[in-house]
Amino acid sequence: MPQQTRTSRSTSTKPGGMPQQDILSQDSDPVALDESQLALAQTGGTAGSTQTPTMAQAAAEPVLHPPGTAGAAMSASMVGAWNTRKVLALYMTQHSRNGWAYLDSVGWRRFATTNDSAHLALSMIASTARTTGATVQARDEADNQIHEIYCW
Secondary structure (H helix, E strand, O other): OOOOOOOOOEEEEOOOOOEEEEOOOOOOOOOOOOHHHHHHHHOOOOOOOOOOOOHHHHOOOOOOOOOOOOOOOOOOOOOOEEEEEEEEEEEEOOOOOOEEEEEOOOEEEEEOOOOHHHHHHHHHHHHHHHHHOOEEEEEEOOOOEEEEEEEO
8 A cells, every 4th residue: 555645834934024834735734814814815915905996896886777778878977988889809818817809999908907807707798799799888997908898
């Protein structure tokens, strides 16, 4: 019967004095996190960040209504430039968060690089619009990235 070996854990110190556990085997036990490590994990590594949330982060629900419904008109208070266009082309690479859409009469706009799930959702909606030929309303900001997209 072959012998099983288990790789041990070692502890080192990160710059800043926090202990860091290097877990080298897949069968190691879970490690308890202290309050600061838990807070860092829950915020995606941005604990203590003083960034102001953008409109997309502050409002989780849609702000536009489908054409022909009550409330379909856009108000002047909507931040960013809204483009009602067709998606003519898409460009993606294997690199993290590197997806682009070519909007008719606007040009190439990058999908927001805020996080992986937002990037994936934006690219899926744009892909649906490209495949079906549907019109989209996309909001881009000063960074020329698409932060919101609606497919009608």
